[in-house]
Amino acid sequence: xxxxxxxxxxxxxxxxxxxxxxxxxxxxxxxxxxxxxxxxxxxxxxxxxxxxxxxxxxxxxxxxxxxxxxxxxxxxxxxxxxxxxxxxxxxxxxxxxxxxxxxxxxxxxxxxxxxxxxxxxxxxxxxxxxxxxxxxxxxxxxxxxxxxxxxxxxxxxxxxxxxxxxxxxxxxxxxxxxxxxxxxxxxxxxxxxxxxxxxxxxxxxxxxxxxxxxxxxxxxxxxxxxxxxxxxxxxxxxxxxxxxxxxxxxxxxxxxxxxxxxxxxxxxxxxxxxxxxxxxxxxxxxxxxxxxxxxxxxxxxxxxxxxxxxxxxxxxxxxxxxxxxxxxxxxxxxxxxxxxxxxxxxxxxxxxxxxxxxxxxxxxxxxxxxxxxxxxxxxxxxxxxxxxxxxxxxxxxxxxxxxxxxxxxxxxxxxxxxxxxxxxxxxxxxxxxxxxxxxxxxxxxxxxxxxxxxxxxxxxxxxxxxxxxxxxxxxxxxxxxxxxxxxxxxxxxxxxxxxxxxxxxxxxxxxxxxxxxxxxxxxxxxxxxxxxxxxxxxxxxxxxxxxxxxxxxxxxxxxxxxxxxxxxxxxxxxxxxxxxxxxxxxxxxxxxxxxxxxxxxxxxxxxxxxxxxxxxxxxxxxxxxxxxxxxxxx
Amino acid sequence: xxxxxxxxxxxxxxxxxxxxxxxxxxxxxxxxxxxxxxxxxxxxxxxxxxxxxxxxxxxxxxxxxxxxxxxxxxxxxxxxxxxxx
Ligand SMILES: Nc1nc2c(ncn2[C@@H]2O[C@H](COP(=O)(O)OP(=O)(O)OP(=O)(O)O)[C@@H](O)[C@H]2O)c(=O)[nH]1
Ligand SMILES: [Mg+2]
Numbered sequence: 243x244x245x246x247x248x249x250x251x252x253x254x255x256x257x258x259x260x261x262x263x264x265x266x267x268x269x270x271x272x273x274x275x276x277x278x279x280x281x282x283x284x285x286x287x288x289x290x291x292x293x294x295x296x297x298x299x300x301x302x303x304x305x306x307x308x309x310x311x312x313x314x315x316x317x318x319x320x321x322x323x324x325x326x327x328x329x330x331x332x333x334x335x336x337x338x339x340x341x342x343x344x345x346x347x348x349x350x351x352x353x354x355x356x357x358x359x360x361x362x363x364x365x366x367x368x369x370x371x372x373x374x375x376x377x378x379x380x381x382x383x384x385x386x387x388x389x390x391x392x393x394x395x396x397x398x399x400x401x402x403x404x405x406x407x408x409x410x411x412x413x414x415x416x417x418x419x420x421x422x423x424x425x426x427x428x429x430x431x432x433x434x435x436x437x438x439x440x441x442x443x444x445x446x447x448x449x450x451x452x453x454x455x456x457x458x459x460x461x462x463x464x465x466x467x468x469x470x471x472x473x474x475x476x477x478x479x480x481x482x483x484x485x486x487x488x489x490x491x492x493x494x495x496x497x498x499x500x501x502x503x504x505x506x507x508x509x510x511x512x513x514x515x516x517x518x519x520x521x522x523x524x525x526x527x528x529x530x531x532x533x534x535x536x537x538x539x540x541x542x543x544x545x546x547x548x549x550x551x552x553x554x555x556x557x558x559x560x561x562x563x564x565x566x567x568x569x570x571x572x573x574x575x576x577x578x579x580x581x582x583x584x585x586x587x588x589x590x591x592x593x594x595x596x597x598x599x600x601x602x603x604x605x606x607x608x609x610x611x612x613x614x615x616x617x618x619x620x621x622x623x624x625x626x627x628x629x630x631x632x633x634x635x636x637x638x639x640x641x642x643x644x645x646x647x648x649x650x651x652x653x654x655x656x657x658x659x660x661x662x663x664x665x666x667x668x669x670x671x672x673x674x675x676x677x678x679x680x681x682x683x684x685x686x687x688x689x690x691x692x693x694x695x696x697x698x699x700x701x702x703x704x705x706x707x708x709x710x711x712x713x714x715x716x717x718x719x720x721x722x723x724x725x726x727x728x729x730x731x732x733x734x735x736x737x738x739x740x741x742x743x744x745x746x747x748x749x750x751x752x753x754x755x756x757x758x759x760x761x762x763x764x765x766x767x768x769x770x771x772x773x774x775x776x777x778x779x780x781x782x783x784x785x786x787x788x789x790x791x792x793x794x795x796x797x798x799x800x801x802x803x804x805x806x807x808x809x810x811x812x813x814x815x816x817x818x819x820x821x822x823x824x825x826x827x828x829x830x831x832x833x834x835x836x837x838x839x840x841x842x843x844x845x846x847x848x849x850x851x852x853x854x855x856x857x858x859x860x861x862x863x864x865x866x867x868x869x870x871x872x873x874x875x876x
Numbered sequence: 877x878x879x880x881x882x883x884x885x886x887x888x889x890x891x892x893x894x895x896x897x898x899x900x901x902x903x904x905x906x907x908x909x910x911x912x913x914x915x916x917x918x919x920x921x922x923x924x925x926x927x928x929x930x931x932x933x934x935x936x937x938x939x940x941x942x943x944x945x946x947x948x949x950x951x952x953x954x955x956x957x958x959x960x961x
Contacts, residue, residue, distance in 0.1 A: 321915040326908070358942045361917050442914035443921070446941075460942055467944075468927075471937070475928035569937070569946045570930045582935065582946070684909060684951045686916060689937055689944040 269353035271319025363449035391461030398456035403434030502546035536790030537723025544628035560695035579674025591621035762818025817871020829860035897925035898957030917941030
């Protein structure tokens, strides 16, 4: 196997069917591995402009010229083959063929950032010495050229004894070379003896020498990155901009999203009314109108908001600002015993806790990692957004707080986000000063150059988000709504459904009512709290269904007689509404999160503790608020 | 006579002000940590320049070997540099 020469050709030879070849994509963080993977497979691995985006392996199928398919393997970025964290371990294991369920790669695509070749070439020595046929891919050729750098790929190939291709994955330039290589149509140079260097300075000397021989001209420093940093990292302007942007996000959610939401809502209710009128009066018409339209429809309305939130997160991640935010946050994180690197998963938890918990794999210290996993669900995920919006819109009148810049509703929303963040900080502080105490870990984070988020990548993100959201509405929420509708119509009395209070669902709700009455919630909210254990936004679908059934019962009209907001105003006092907000801020109502915590921590211990802690906090938080409101304390 | 001049020029990364640069001399850190820092570009002999920092001056971004890497002061203090002429 030591003969690398011609091995790429071997890959292309016809193999007995059933033995698919595996090609691993290896390289330093943020070099563009996932961008290339997406290009070659047509999949949509997450791409963003900061190190440590990919944290697990992902297999995708790629069609070669001759019609055969190979398995392409996208891997987390590594600085060397000496792992310090979980994600780096995965890449090392994959190269050694030790990754469960993945065979040892038959070829490697080593992706290096051509604008930083001196340092990135250090990875070439150990990877090439692994003895797997390797194509060295120098990515970001567009950037290299723009900043006046250059490299002689052929000379480099001769130096390394491995073929070299200069490409731009983002611009889809030169990528044919990669396809040619995998199809065996690429000249492979004579292998050379590579130094096996454990010593980093010696390795760096070697890479400098190789770079010189390949006439590598490093590019000029990124001027714009420096200019932008002098603004974003300015001691006063920096934090001010951060605050300004945060406020802008929430204000946009209430102002820009509102007309869109109203339009969607009109669409939903008009179509519900239309169905109600045109279809014959049967039980399945009621199921469709009350269960499906009332349940799923009332959640779908929140799509515009979620998309606006994700647009901002996308800009944050693609531009490279996220790494600067982690830098600014490091001091605060240090005070609670964590470090700036923990801040990156926490920020992505604003979208969803599940990928955020996965992203903690980049944290080197095991205890820091567990602490970050445990606090991530306190961050306000996008599933809380519809719940917050609904309650805020129903109970808080719109008034200017900071002129037209910040309204009272956006301010309330901002407050809830801050509350979640504070809960996370306090919890981390408690954990890090007790059971998860550890030495302070150093903070080292590479700052990527700023890049323009492209319309295409933002568009794809939003599209994927919208699809995921609608899929959830069409599966979990649909199932819960239909199930609930059925339970709300049973048991039949003389062939007719009972009053909803006396139905199975109603009985269930009224059984838990004594428990939640001190919080100001009635049995309907109780049912919502139970169903929202599956996922937070399910409460909206549930309430939509319940009120739909109720409305139909009252007025005999098949359409939703009162909107969700008015119905809530009837059912909750303002104090109880705040209590409900607090409950949602703290409670762990997400099965997917619990499942991923179990997987990442390797057992039920942590997810169970986390669930108990968050539920207790949510219950007592809501209790205190509601009782204080009853006693007129606010 | 040269000795005293040299002594005066030994500082750590944490002493560099924004815009100042120095030549990295050694990393007084545990082996594995030093290794990772070297992989990030902090190889002895390389020029390191102090750049922007978080508000309050900590952590700070350092430019080294074509990259920008943020380090806390407590780590930067363990990297000795010679001020460039
Ligand atoms: N200018 C330019 N940018 C690129 C190119 N390829 C990738 N990028 C950008 O580089 C950033 C990182 O790309 P990713 O594909 O996420 O990098 P990765 O190697 O998978 O990163 P990790 O998963 O963190 O290891 C993104 O912002 C990409 O848009 C390229 O050829 N030219
Ligand atoms: Mg990636």
